[in-house]
Amino acid sequence: MTDDPMSPKKSFQGLILTLQRFWAEQGCVILQPYDMEVGAGTFHPATTLRALGPRPWKAAYVQPSRRPKDGRYGENPNRFQHYYQFQVILKPSPENLQELYLYSLKALGLDPTVHDVRFVEDDWESPTLGAWGLGWECWCDGMEVSQFTYFQQVAGVDCNPVSGELTYGLERLAMYIQGVDRGFDLNFNGRDGAEKVTYGDVFRQAEQEYSRFNFENADVELLKRHFQDAEQECKALIEAGEADGRLMAMPAYDQAIKASHAFNLLDARGVISVTERQSYILRVRDLAKACGAAWLKTEAGGAAVPLPLAGRG
Amino acid sequence: MPDFLLELLSEEIPARMQARAADDLRRLVTDALVERGLTYEGAKAFATPRRLALVVVGLPARQPDRSEERKGPRVGAPEKALEGFLKAAGLASIDEAVVQSDPKGDFYVARSVKPGRATAEVISEIMPAIIAGFPWPKSMRWGSGTLRWVRPLHSIVATFGSTQEEPEIVRFEVGGVASGDVTRGHRVHAPGEIRVRRFDDYVDALQKAHVVLDAERRRDMIRADARTLAQAQNLELVEDEALVDEVAGLVEWPVVLMGAFEEEFLEVPEEVIRATIRANQKCFVLRRADGRLANRFILVANLEAADGGAAIIHGNQRVVRARLSDARFFWETDKKTPLADRLEKLKSITFHEKLGTQHERVERIERLARELAPLVGADPDKAGQAARLAKADLVTEMVGEFPELQGLMGRYYAEAEGLDADVAAALEEHYRPQGPSDRVPTAPVSIAVALADKIDTLVGFWAIDEKPTGSKDPYALRRAALGVVRIILDNGLRLRLLSILGAEVALDLLAFFADRLKVQLREQGARHDLVDAALAAGELPPPLRGRVGVAGGAGPGAAADGEPTAPSLTTPTPGPSPQGGGGQNDDLVLIVRRVEALGKLLETDDGKNLLAGYKRAANILRAEEKKDGVGAFEGEVDCALLTEKAEIDLSKALDLAAPAAADAVGQEDFALAAAALARLRPEVDAFFDQVTVNAPDPALRANRLKLLARLRRATRALADFDRIAG
Structure with a gap:
């Protein structure tokens, strides 16, 4: 076992840094996490919006992901309401994407001549984003360590060209590489003895507190209002942009993200019935679709954008 | 006679789609060949996780020539008619036509022979459309292309020739992928290019490149190696053909290994262990000589690992252990809440939009089970209790994780609670029979609940007019009705169904039962007309x-x-x-x-x-x-x-x-x-x-x-x- 604290075998942050370096070397823009509460790395506009339109795009980033319902008050060492995903998006998907993925595992110390890596069918769908794709769960020695997806549709729009998306479940991957059975026991900083900081040191208390919030104390009425406010704001921003051609696809999309997270919290509070659930999902999807459509009219969305006619003041 | 070899190399094809895809490929290509006059001696298709392959043997080198006859005008017809005929038939002068007589007189006839085209040329024409329109259950685009395939398509081998000659490449292109004579072997063991000539050397080359082309052979290897490994430990493999099929679709080069887990996990019911290891890990479980489950499992890797598989076994053991810890956690947690305390939660589960919640359904089943109890020799209180608890396990953690364990977990939890043995058994058995080969409950309490459950379902869906039509039976109502028929007949139950079914739908539903009865009796050899009589x-x-x-x-x-x-x-x-x-x-x-x-x-x-x-x-x-x-x-x-x-x-x-x-x-x-x-x-x-x-x-x-x-x-x-x- 290596002594280098930056080795992915030694530390959680070493794993992240190794992946960042690897994908930077493949020409990816290394972004930082999006500064909003999202349920998965896919929600980052660097994936959702950039997957739309004709422009090539390569990016990689860590995204903290919040799934309020998955909280277990810090009692289950492997089930968290907050965890990290490492997200890679390559548009158009390169011919050798599978090979690149296998090289990335090798960079993490998972030698393909010793470890059994398998691509097991797993179709991906995000009803709230109006998105779906085909791909696999990637298994390493029987452990699901990543998801691999070719986006076919995002925000209700056919992807052309198609993006390839890789999502590494960082905690699981780190547990496997570090040889640790409990997520909280992961070595975060790669130090030993008194200097060692574990994943549990960093996050256990947060898991306890947020579980209380998610399941018991989040104000339901407030959340419902937040959902409505975000929904209205999103629509208003889209409409205003449509009206004078000064589009605000990205701020509008932020509101869609807010609505989605409010919905996830309401869901965790157990106040959404089966039929309501479907209607909430459809409302978020409508927002995502509108944002995607607006994005396609912007320059980054690939549209030939004339200079705005309306005054610049 | 020449053979045609085709291989389509792609990224991993879902295991469940492979056999069907191989079959479709064979059918589509051979049909297209025959349609163009190219008959063949035999054809066989293959699938691995990364490739579909097809060999068509005994094809002619060319299509047969086709002679055509075109009937023209009568001899002595006006000049204009003759001109038109010459033009249409492509003749230079009327001398090239022959004269034929029929009772109406003498006519000009143009005879022409259309030479058959080279088979390779015909194949190169038919393949792009077959590939582009291939009937995958789900297909996708990738990169900047427009071609749809199950996953990105990387290369195509297409060769044509007899064993005596150097085969030619059948040239075509689809979605930017050009056909050739190059493939690749196992992703890790033989990633380099392999030149292919014809089927024989293709299979050999793949074998050397750690790819077993034939799924049947992969299945045989998995079965044989798994049994050998088991026997060496004095254990018996728990056979599971569906799992063999699936695993054979996940590996090109099956390597069977054995792992172990801690003895203490065997406290968990063995069905749970099996479900955990099977569903999550796609591994087989083993039995000891005394029939009990062993703390071992069989995994199938796709790699002859440099370390002999030590890392793979180690990794799989860790995952199995983690999964079994979860299962044990569910098992222990679930047991803390009595089934009766779970009923409240059924109120939040919709059974069907128009038929209310599971809770409402359970209340109906309980009423009916109590009514039926005296008719089937069951204690009404036990039948009622069993019916009330029949669906309680749906809200346990274990069944949430492994829905296929519904019923069985109810039984285990009821037994752990110390509930009456008849009641506990009914919690499992009321789902039976699940299919034509499943056994029928025989214990009176189980019978009462099984009948009540099925009849409630049938009456409910009849009442909201959701009857099965044609091949559509989304709620498995035929199975439910056949279940009722079999429970009644196998147990010799004397029931007047009409009085049980409830007035509004009783007659229509009785006719449905009669149809199931006919099917059942016909399978036992009874004449259809006698049943009607x-x-x-x-x-x-x-x-x-x-x-x-x-x-x-x-x-x-x-x-x-x-x-x-x-x-x-x-x-x-x-x-x-x-x-x-x-x-x-x-x-x-x-x-x-x-x-x-x-x-x-x-x-x-x-x-x-x-x-x-x-x-x-x-x-x-x-x-x-x-x-x-x-x-x-x-x-x-x-x-x-x-x-x-x-x-x-x-x-x-x-x-x-x-x-x-x-x-x-x-x-x-x-x-x-x-x-x-x-x-x-x-x-x-x-x-x-x-x-x-x-x-x-x-x-x-x-x-x-x-x-x-x-x-x-x-x-x-x-x-x-x-x-x-x-």
Whole structure:
């Protein structure tokens, strides 16, 4: 076992840094996490919006992901309401994407001549984003360590060209590489003895507190209002942009993200019935679709954008 | 003769789609070849996780030449017509045409031979469309392309040639992928390019490159190696063909390894261990010599690892351990909450939008199970308790994780709680039978809940008009109905279904049960027509029913003989009273006994002749009723008008046989009823030999027809002979 604290075998942050370096070397823009509460790395506009339109795009980033319902008050060492995903998006998907993925595992110390890596069918769908794709769960020695997806549709729009998306479940991957059975026991900083900081040191208390919030104390009425406010704001921003051609696809999309997270919290509070659930999902999807459509009219969305006619003041 | 070799190399094809895709590829290519005049000796298709391959052997090198004839104008036709003909047929002058004669005269005919094209050329034409339109259940685009395939398509091998020659590449391109003669082997062991000539060296080259092309061979290897590994440890593999299929679709080079987990996990029920290891890890479990589950599992890797598989085993063991920890956690947590305390949670689970929550459903099932209990010999309180708890395990963590363990977990948790053993067993068994080969519950409490569960489902979906149509049966209602039929028959339960089913949908639903019964009996070899005949037993001919209903009483002339009367369809007789004398045939056990008795009767000469005589009588009656009106001959036979010996004999024989048959049916002794009827045969035969039914004297005629009508009624006690073929 290596002594280098930056080795992915030694530390959680070493794993992240190794992946960042690897994908930077493949020409990816290394972004930082999006500064909003999202349920998965896919929600980052660097994936959702950039997957739309004709422009090539390569990016990689860590995204903290919040799934309020998955909280277990810090009692289950492997089930968290907050965890990290490492997200890679390559548009158009390169011919050798599978090979690149296998090289990335090798960079993490998972030698393909010793470890059994398998691509097991797993179709991906995000009803709230109006998105779906085909791909696999990637298994390493029987452990699901990543998801691999070719986006076919995002925000209700056919992807052309198609993006390839890789999502590494960082905690699981780190547990496997570090040889640790409990997520909280992961070595975060790669130090030993008194200097060692574990994943549990960093996050256990947060898991306890947020579980209380998610399941018991989040104000339901407030959340419902937040959902409505975000929904209205999103629509208003889209409409205003449509009206004078000064589009605000990205701020509008932020509101869609807010609505989605409010919905996830309401869901965790157990106040959404089966039929309501479907209607909430459809409302978020409508927002995502509108944002995607607006994005396609912007320059980054690939549209030939004339200079705005309306005054610049 | 030359062979065609095709390989489509792609990223990993979902295991469940591979076999079908290989089959589709073979069918599409060979159909297209035959359509173009290219017949072949044989074709075989293969699939691995990364490739579809096809070999078509014994193709001709070229299409056969096709000669065409085009008929032209009459000899001596106007110049214009001739010109048009030459142009259309592509002839330079009329001398190139031949003259043919037919009765109408002499005609010009243009003969041309269209030379067949090279087979390789034809293949190169048909392949792009086959690939582009391939019927994958789900397909996708990738990169900047527009081609759809199950996952990105990387290369195509297409060669054509005989074993004696260097094959040529069949050139074509689809979605930017050009065909060639290069493939690749196993992703890790042999990622380099491999040149391919024809099928034989292709298979060999792949084998050397750690790819076993034939899925059947991969399955054999997995089975054999798994058994060998198990035997070496004195263990037995728990066979699982579906898992063998799936795993064979996940590996190109199967390497079977054995892992272990801690003994202590064996506290968890073995079905849970098996489900965990199978569903999550796609691994096999093993048994010890004493039949108990072993703390070992078999995994199938896709790699001959440099370390002999140590890392792979280590990794898989860690995952299995983590999964079993979860399962044990669920098991321990679930046991802390009694099943009865979980019922509240069923209120939040919708069973069906129009049929309410699981909680409401459980309340209905409980009521029905209590009602059914005395009829099936079960204690109503136990049946009620079992019904109430039957769905409680749906809200346990374990069933949330492994839905296929529903019922079974209910039983385990009930046993852990110390609930009554009959109740616990019913929690599992009420889902049975799950299919035609599944066993049927036999314990009374289980029977009561199983019937209540299925009948509630059927009545519910009937009430909201969600019946199965054609091949669509999303709620598995046929299976539920067949389950009811099998539970009743296998246990010999005497139930009047109509009274159980509830008035609104009862008759329609009974017909649905009758259909399932027919299917079931037919599978056991019973004749379809006998089932129909037995189902219609006791009914009078259809037009008469209305009259009986209007009259509100017994049919004319029926009571005197004690013959069966027509039931009124609107008021089915409730309760478990014997079914001989009245009521719809809704007692499945009796229907089956009737069918058996009928079958035996018709195996005898007396039975066959009686049937023939009956048919004759029925035909005559039908014809005469057309003249005199339906029901015209249902009155009593007037003995004074019986003149000939044969008719007097038949009347006397009926005096004996009719009440005897009716009595026997009343006592549910259908064999005896059949025997009583069979004894009519000589008199029936003699009657038709010697008596003219349509006598000139109208009174005699009517009386003889009444005699035949009486014969018809007498047989109806056992079955409607009209519905028997022959």
